[in-house]
Amino acid sequence: xxxxxxxxxxxxxxxxxxxxxxxxxxxxxxxxxxxxxxxxxxxxxxxxxxxxxxxxxxxxxxxxxxxxxxxxxxxxxxxxxxxxxxxxxxxxxxxxxxxxxxxxxxxxxxxxxxxxxxxxxxxxxxxxxxxxxxxxxxxxxxxxxxxxxxxxxxxxxxxxxxxxxxxxxxxxxxxxxxxxxxxxxxxxxxxxxxxxxxxxxxxxxxxxxxxxxxxxxxxxxxxxxxxxxxxxxxxxxxxxxxxxxxxxxxxxxxxxxxxxxxxxxxxxxxxxxxxxxxxxxxxxxxxxxxxxxxxxxxxxxxxxxxxxxxxxxxxxxxxxxxxxxxxxxxxxxxxxxxxxxxxxxxxxxxxxxxxxxxxxxxxxxxxxxxxxxxxxxxxxxxxxxxxxxxxxxxxxxxxxxxxxxxxxxxxxxxxxxxxxxxxxxxxxxxxxxxxxxxxxxxxxxxxxxxxxxxxxxxxxxxxxxxxxxxxxxxxxxxxxxxxxxxxxxxxxxxxxxxxxxxxxxxxxxxxxxxxxxxxxxxxxxxxxxxxxxxxxxxxxxxxxxxxxxxxxxxxxxxxxxxxxxxxxxxxxxxxxxxxxxxxxxxxxxxxxxxxxxxxxxxxxxxxxxxxxxxxxxxxxxxxxxxxxxxxxxxxxxxxxxxxxxxxxxxxxxxxxxxxxxxxxxxxxxxxxxxxxx
Numbered sequence: 001x002x003x004x005x006x007x008x009x010x011x012x013x014x015x016x017x018x019x020x021x022x023x024x025x026x027x028x029x030x031x032x033x034x035x036x037x038x039x040x041x042x043x044x045x046x047x048x049x050x051x052x053x054x055x056x057x058x059x060x061x062x063x064x065x066x067x068x069x070x071x072x073x074x075x076x077x078x079x080x081x082x083x084x085x086x087x088x089x090x091x092x093x094x095x096x097x098x099x100x101x102x103x104x105x106x107x108x109x110x111x112x113x114x115x116x117x118x119x120x121x122x123x124x125x126x127x128x129x130x131x132x133x134x135x136x137x138x139x140x141x142x143x144x145x146x147x148x149x150x151x152x153x154x155x156x157x158x159x160x161x162x163x164x165x166x167x168x169x170x171x172x173x174x175x176x177x178x179x180x181x182x183x184x185x186x187x188x189x190x191x192x193x194x195x196x197x198x199x200x201x202x203x204x205x206x207x208x209x210x211x212x213x214x215x216x217x218x219x220x221x222x223x224x225x226x227x228x229x230x231x232x233x234x235x236x237x238x239x240x241x242x243x244x245x246x247x248x249x250x251x252x253x254x255x256x257x258x259x260x261x262x263x264x265x266x267x268x269x270x271x272x273x274x275x276x277x278x279x280x281x282x283x284x285x286x287x288x289x290x291x292x293x294x295x296x297x298x299x300x301x302x303x304x305x306x307x308x309x310x311x312x313x314x315x316x317x318x319x320x321x322x323x324x325x326x327x328x329x330x331x332x333x334x335x336x337x338x339x340x341x342x343x344x345x346x347x348x349x350x351x352x353x354x355x356x357x358x359x360x361x362x363x364x365x366x367x368x369x370x371x372x373x374x375x376x377x378x379x380x381x382x383x384x385x386x387x388x389x390x391x392x393x394x395x396x397x398x399x400x401x402x403x404x405x406x407x408x409x410x411x412x413x414x415x416x417x418x419x420x421x422x423x424x425x426x427x428x429x430x431x432x433x434x435x436x437x438x439x440x441x442x443x444x445x446x447x448x449x450x451x452x453x454x455x456x457x458x459x460x461x462x463x464x465x466x467x468x469x470x471x472x473x474x475x476x477x478x479x480x481x482x483x484x485x486x487x488x489x490x491x492x493x494x495x496x497x498x499x500x501x502x503x504x505x506x507x508x509x510x511x512x513x514x515x516x517x518x519x520x521x522x523x524x525x526x527x528x529x530x531x532x533x534x535x536x537x538x539x540x541x542x543x544x545x546x547x548x549x550x551x552x553x554x555x556x557x558x559x560x561x562x563x564x565x566x567x568x569x570x571x572x573x574x575x576x577x578x579x580x581x582x583x584x585x586x587x588x589x590x591x592x593x594x595x596x597x598x599x600x601x602x603x604x605x606x607x608x609x610x611x612x613x614x615x616x617x618x619x620x621x622x623x624x625x626x627x628x629x630x631x632x633x634x635x636x637x638x639x640x641x642x643x644x645x646x647x648x649x650x651x652x653x654x655x656x657x658x659x660x661x662x663x664x665x666x667x668x669x670x671x672x673x674x675x676x677x
Contacts, residue, residue, distance in 0.1 A: 226302070383412065397436060
């Protein structure tokens with residue numbers, strides 16, 4: 001309960017919704033009624049029509065017929081003989097099983113029955129047994145035909161219909177995605193959104209979201225408006241109708257939305273963009289209408305649509321008809337509901353996507369999504385805060401330092417950091433440790449980036465020598481050129497599927513690169529191929545990943561960043577995919593681009609060979625020590641190569657794995673590559 005400016009307590013606008021939680025009884029399923037009725041019908045069909053006692057033909061003749069106790073015999077459907085006893089015989093001790101038979105106070109029979117087999121044989125036997133008896137003592141034989149109308153109706157008519165209806169309902173449930181969103185065919189147009197209120201099961205709060213301070217401020221303002229609307233409306237302000245969370249995968253967009261659900265205290269509808277997509281025509285638009293209908297009934301509330309690019313792609317760019325038309329109809333209905341002619345207040349839309357470039361422009365305009373909240377990969381402080389969150393449930397050793405881990409994981413998203421913490425705990429448990437120490441985190445980063453260490457992988461001595469000189473070439477060039485990230489580790493231990501060796505660097509948070517820095521990065525990447533050519537006079541397939549990276553980098557410098565004098569200050573980057581399959585330049589320009597890219601790569605390659613030729617002694621020494629130790633850290637490199645010439649103050653030499661830069665691979669395989677490339 002807050003206070004206004006006069007000191008009076010301000011009434012909570014959502015106090016009427018805060019009712020004590022009452023345990024709810026499970027809902028009664030009416031299908032049980034249908035099941036009971038069906039069982040009763042089947043039971044009535046198979047229950048005997050009378051309470052006659054079953055006997056045998058021999059027992060009938062010896063015990064009943066020859067004793068003159070039978071009043072009559074009725075042959076039913078030419079298969080069953082029903083026996084009616086005389087009144088004075090029913091009380092005899094030999095018929096004691098009939099003492100409890102009563103129907104309205106009088107036993108009318110039949111009393112016994114048996115299967116007769118052949119009717120002609122039964123009649124002949126009866127005549128032979130009664131031969132010579134007076135006419136008054138002869139037992140009459142009657143014939144009767146009985147029909148089971150209920151059984152015939154159930155099994156001839158109803159059972160096939162029930163089977164067909166059951167199959168149809170099963171197919172409809174499967175086609176509509178099961179019980180979610182209604183399940184039955186009649187509820188196919190209903191919204192599939194999950195509703196969370198303040199008493200829901202969402203326990204995530206803003207305290208659980210780290211490294212997204214700017215984004216949290218934007219979203220917390222929306223939550224604060226829903227809790228204290230007068231604070232903003234008294235000044236004439238209006239809360240944004242929608243906010244779009246934009247950022248790479250794993251940066252915490254959905255986590256931030258969960259925190260909003262946990263903090264808002266108002267109804268929160270959560271669903272995915274693919275929940276609108278269905279094979280039936282008009283279903284997507286119908287689900288959008290039903291979603292906003294429910295939201296308006298519970299306003300003020302929040303709607304969160306995850307992966308909105310599944311339904312919000314730009315219209316008119318796909319020439320394929322059919323499903324594309326249905327998606328566009330769904331988008332049109334969404335646009336109308338968000339800011340149409342009859343839009344009501346009180347419904348706020350949150351959405352998340354990692355592809356904002358493909359969204360329709362009408363969806364991004366103010367009035368629909370007024371704000372685009374950028375959620376990028378965290379910086380140094382953000383990574384430290386994320387580590388602190390994920391380290392809480394772990395049993396840590398004293399040497400674990402979140403700030404140091406954050407320094408060594410530049411370019412990592414929140415999901416990557418969570419994965420590293422989990423891998424570190426698993427590695428510590430595998431080693432039967434009592435706590436997770438810093439070495440476990442080092443191994444975890446190694447595991448996440450480079451893959452599992454292949455200790456038993458057999459590599460010939462010749463191949464191992466090539467790998468050692470290849471990685472030494474990367475290390476030498478990266479150590480002596482300006483503007484490159486500090487080298488922290490070189491290894492020729494195989495990892496993953498194809499990585500036979502790797503050099504790891506400690507990247508810094510940098511957003512702008514000069515032409516010289518990019519060219520030096522290309523030289524460093526070409527260091528492995530150049531070292532092979534200088535030392536062995538031939539090249540191998542180990543530089544496959546290196547060549548892929550420098551090709552992308554070179555084309556980016558020429559065609560995107562305007563870093564080529566001949567091509568000029570132009571950029572052919574097609575962020576919105578407006579050109580489709582066509583190129584925004586002529587064939588002559590394409591020829592010029594290819595020529596300049598080859599010239600740029602050749603220039604960097606020659607510069608790399610000159611540097612390695614100059615440092616040939618260091619290259620030989622480093623390769624031989626690497627063959628001996630297999631793994632070298634920064635302090636080992638400093639002893640061999642000296643202090644980096646372009647570092648004012650050399651940073652502490654951490655042993656943690658940070659990122660894989662280049663690893664030679666066998667023919668047909670691909671090396672692990674730099675996540676930032």
